[in-house]
Amino acid sequence: MSQAPVPAAPPAPERPLPTPTRDSQPFWDGMREGRFLLQHCSSCGKVRHYPRPVCSHCFSMESEFKEAPLGGSLHAWTACHHPFNFFFKASTPYIVALVDMDAGVRVNAQLHGVPESALKIGLRVKLGFEPVNKEVTLPVFVAE
Known part of the structure; x- marks a missing residue:
């Protein structure tokens, strides 16, 4: 008696990446x-x-x-427990921060290395760089 074939694992979700214009x-x-x-x-x-x-x-x-300049202050944030894309499921919960950059613009990106309990409006952070592949490096924030 032969065994039924084992179904293949679903493909891993791909990370959404920007499409430069x-x-x-x-x-x-x-x-x-x-x-x-x-x-x-x-x-x-x-x-x-x-x-x-x-x-x-x-x-x-x-x-x-x-x-x-890379510095800025925390304007707002959200803790993501239910990711919008399955790629991010393994890293939940994660923080997405909206930062008032010293350069005069607002930027949103993930915030790494700061526990949610330590977050407060005005917290100083700096922009960092997260290489994803040869072509794409994403912005991230870290504590200043």
């Missing part, structure tokens, strides 16, 4: 190099994040990327 590619190149590059309007100088083609202040389409 023409406007955001310099930001992602900077992340890969360990540099926090922010887009600045070439006409009025206003900094903007996320990268996009038109300045919301003066409507110029000219911009340049400049290196920015």
Whole structure:
């Protein structure tokens, strides 16, 4: 008597990754190099994040990327116990932080190495870099 075949394990979920655009590619190149590059309007100088083609202040389409400081303060956070994507299930609970960067923009990313009980508005954090593969490095926050 032959045994029934054992069903194959389902494929492991893939990590969702950003898809750089023409406007955001310099930001992602900077992340890969360990540099926090922010887009600045070439006409009025206003900094903007996320990268996009038109300045919301003066409507110029000219911009340049400049290196920015890595520090910031915690504006808000959420503890994720039920991940939006199965890839993150193994790392629950994890913290996603919204940070007021010293450079004048808000950035959201995972916060590593700080227990939820230690979180408070204004907590100083700094941007770090988490290489995922040869092409993609993601932002993460760590305690300053």
